[in-house]
Amino acid sequence: MNLFNQALLRLKPALEHISVSDEFLEVIRTPERVFQFAIRIKSDDGRVRVFDAYRVVHSTLLGPGKGGIRFHPNVDENETKSLAFWMTIKCAVAGLPYGGAKGGVKVNSKSLSPQELERLSREYVRGSWQLLGEDSDIPAPDMYTNSKIMGWMVDEYCKIKGSFERGVFTGKPLSMGGSLGREDATGRGGFYVLQTIQKFLGLPKTGARIAIQGFGNVGASFAKIAANDGHKIVAISDSSTAIYSEEGFDIDAVIAYKAKFGTLRGVTFKDGEFHETPHSTILHEDLLTMDLDFLVPAAMEDSINNKIAENVKAKVIVELANGPVTPEADQILAEKKIVVIPDVLANSGGVTVSYLEWVQNKTGYYWTEKEVFEKLREKMVYATEVIWHFSKDHNCSLRTAAYSTALTRLYRAYEEQK
Ligand code: GLU
Numbered sequence: 001m002n003l004f005n006q007a008l009l010r011l012k013p014a015l016e017h018i019s020v021s022d023e024f025l026e027v028i029r030t031p032e033r034v035f036q037f038a039i040r041i042k043s044d045d046g047r048v049r050v051f052d053a054y055r056v057v058h059s060t061l062l063g064p065g066k067g068g069i070r071f072h073p074n075v076d077e078n079e080t081k082s083l084a085f086w087m088t089i090k091c092a093v094a095g096l097p098y099g100g101a102k103g104g105v106k107v108n109s110k111s112l113s114p115q116e117l118e119r120l121s122r123e124y125v126r127g128s129w130q131l132l133g134e135d136s137d138i139p140a141p142d143m144y145t146n147s148k149i150m151g152w153m154v155d156e157y158c159k160i161k162g163s164f165e166r167g168v169f170t171g172k173p174l175s176m177g178g179s180l181g182r183e184d185a186t187g188r189g190g191f192y193v194l195q196t197i198q199k200f201l202g203l204p205k206t207g208a209r210i211a212i213q214g215f216g217n218v219g220a221s222f223a224k225i226a227a228n229d230g231h232k233i234v235a236i237s238d239s240s241t242a243i244y245s246e247e248g249f250d251i252d253a254v255i256a257y258k259a260k261f262g263t264l265r266g267v268t269f270k271d272g273e274f275h276e277t278p279h280s281t282i283l284h285e286d287l288l289t290m291d292l293d294f295l296v297p298a299a300m301e302d303s304i305n306n307k308i309a310e311n312v313k314a315k316v317i318v319e320l321a322n323g324p325v326t327p328e329a330d331q332i333l334a335e336k337k338i339v340v341i342p343d344v345l346a347n348s349g350g351v352t353v354s355y356l357e358w359v360q361n362k363t364g365y366y367w368t369e370k371e372v373f374e375k376l377r378e379k380m381v382y383a384t385e386v387i388w389h390f391s392k393d394h395n396c397s398l399r400t401a402a403y404s405t406a407l408t409r410l411y412r413a414y415e416e417q418k
Contacts, residue, residue, distance in 0.1 A: 002078045003079055003082045003301065004079075004082045004085070006082070006327060007081075007082035008029055009327045010089075010327065010399065010403055013397075013400040013403070014407055015407075016400075017396060018407055018408050018411075027059075028059065028088075031056050031059075031084060031085070032058065032059060032060060033055075033056065033057040033131070034054070034077060035054065035056070036053070036054050036077060037054075037055075037127040038050050038051070038053065038127075039105060039120060039127055041116060041119040042119070043113075043116055044113050044115060051106055052075070052076070052106045053103070053124055053128070054076075054077060054103055055102075055131060055132075055139075056083075057131075057137055058084035058085045058087065058100040059085075059100050059410070061088075061099060061410050061417070062088075062096075062097060062098060062409065062413055063096070063098040063099050064098060064099060064134075064135050064136050065084075065100065065137035065138065066096070066099065066101055066351060067083065067084055067087035067100055067101040067102040067103070067351075068102060068140045068142025068143075068145065068350075069102075069104060069105070069124065069139045069140070069141070069145050069153075070142040071107050071120070071144040072106070072107070072143050074300075075104035075105060075107075076106065079104070081102075082323065083102035083104075083142075083322055084102035086100070086343065087099075087101060087102055087351070088406075089403060090344040090347070090406075091348075092405070092406035092407075094348040094355075094379060095379065095382070095383060096351065097355075098138075098351070098355065101137050101139075102142070103128070103139055105120065110144075118152050121149045121153050122155075122156040124153065125153050125157050125160070129157055129160050129161070133165070133168055134165055134358065134362070138168060138169065138170060138354075139153070139169055139170075140169065140170045140171040140354045146217070147171055147173045147182070150169045150170070150172045151173045151176050153169050154166055154168065154169040154172055154177075155176070166361050167357075167362050170354035170357045170358055171354060171357070177360075177361050179356055180367070180369040181353055181372035182350075182353045182354065184221035185349045185350050185354075186347050186350035187217075187220070187222035187223075187225055187320065187349070188222075188373070188376065189352055189353070189380045190218075190296075190318055190346045190347055190349055191225045191226055191229070192376065192380040192381060193341060193345055193380050193384045194341065194346075196380070196381050197316065197339065197384065200388050201315075201316070203293070207230060207232065208226075208293035209234050209292050209293050209294075210223075210226055210231050210233050210293065210294045210296060211234060211236070211287050211294075211296065211314075212233060212235070212237070212296045212298055213284075213288065213295075213297045213299050213321075213324075214237065214298035214300075215254070215298075216238075216299075218321075218350075219299070219320065220254075220255050220258070222318075223249075224251045224255070232248030233249045234246060234248055234290075235286075235287045235292075236287075237264070237287050237299075238258070238263060240264060240265040241264050241265045242264075242281065242284050242286065242287040243266075243279035243281055244281070244282045249279075266281055288303075288311075288312060289308065291313050292313060293315050293316065294316050295312065295316070295317045295318070296317075296318045297319060297321050297324035298320035298321050299324070300321060301321070301322060301323035301324060302323065302324070303321070303324045304317070304329050304333075305328070305329050306326065306329045306332055308329065309325070309332040309333050309336075310332060312336070312338060314338060315338065315339065316339045317333065317339070318341045318346050319342055319346045320343075320346055321347070322347065323343060330399065334397055339398065341398055342398055342399035342402050344402050344403070344406065345402050348380070348383065349376060352380065353376055356375055386405060387402050390404060
């Protein structure tokens with residue numbers, strides 16, 4: 001089954017708890033706009049390279065399209081549609097005045113020079129700017145895109161438009177209208193959600209054993225915040241390896257290692273010499289199935305399938321990635337009474353601070369980091385409490401509670417606009 005149809009399967013359990021019309025479901029199953037275009041750039045050696053690019057707006061029932069742009073070899077139409085659909089649900093769960101959108105370029109960005117990456121980013125905007133706007137469709141960073149790329153993109157957009165409309169992109173550099181606290185917002189928001197669930201479950205506040213799958217911006221910032229709060233990060237992986245430490249990693253040291261060598265792999269040849277890391281290596285699968293309090297998938301879709309789910313021993317899974325647990329795996333985890341904090345709640349801190357950035361851009365009034373964190377915490381805790389109580393009242397999973405809550409909000413808007 002393709003990823004988009006698989007993503008739509010998530011609607012079904014929610015429909016046992018809420019009642020919506022078939023017409024509305026048809027609307028939700030159909031993205032409002034799917035735009036595919038080609039990006040042509042000249043590489044540094046003078047050759048022309050062409051890339052497939054996408055921008056999908058899934059829904060604008062609750063507001064303008066909102067969602068990141070991903071640069072990754074797996075990007076295609078179905079993946080972009082799924083991610084846009086998840087953004088619709090996520091923004092509704094977080095209570096933001098946004099619909100859902102997503103974009104991407106099928107590219108291995110690691111193979112591009114910084115100059116090629118800049119040309120690709122600017123060309124993305126040249127190919128799609130007519131569809132974007134601070135009140136129509138607002139992109140942000142996603143996998144393998146970051147604030148620097150958002151800076152190039154917003155600069156290109158403002159040049160084309162001949163006006164200063166910075167709120168059209170979020171996740172920008174601070175000097176270009178970015179918000180304090182946006183960089184680690186997804187990890188921080190995920191941590192606030194987890195703290196709220198810990199309280200409900202009666203789990204100890206500190207001392208948990210945590211494994212993090214994926215050590216990009218989101219995984220690394222979550223790890224840092226959790227370790228600073230007294231938890232032990234015992235395993236970490238990236239695409240090249242998985243590492244283990246019984247006493248818990250010094251996260252700053254791991255971040256510095258990754259920044260220096262670009263990988264967590266033990267032995268790296270760089271600057272004419274080998275550098276060794278003291279970490280012992282484990283299999284990727286061992287990280288997912290070891291004895292843990294919290295397992296935090298922060299990498300790709302579908303990384304926990306039914307085979308892995310059978311062996312998961314964590315008490316709680318915090319989905320910082322989008323779609324890391326397949327629908328079949330979800331069922332197995334539910335039977336094993338493992339609590340899954342769904343992506344549409346757990347990773348909504350990123351888009352929540354994007355919203356705060358957009359508000360600051362629109363009003364021209366900027367908050368301190370402390371103010372941003374407070375607003376983020378308040379929104380995440382409230383969203384989590386609503387979902388938790390729904391799941392208790394309806395005796396369903398947190399995912400079903402999140403989808404039910406989101407669909408109810410979307411349905412209300414649909415009925416009122418009809
Ligand atoms: N790409 C992030 C996500 O998947 C952030 C989206 C945004 O800030 O608009 O939630």
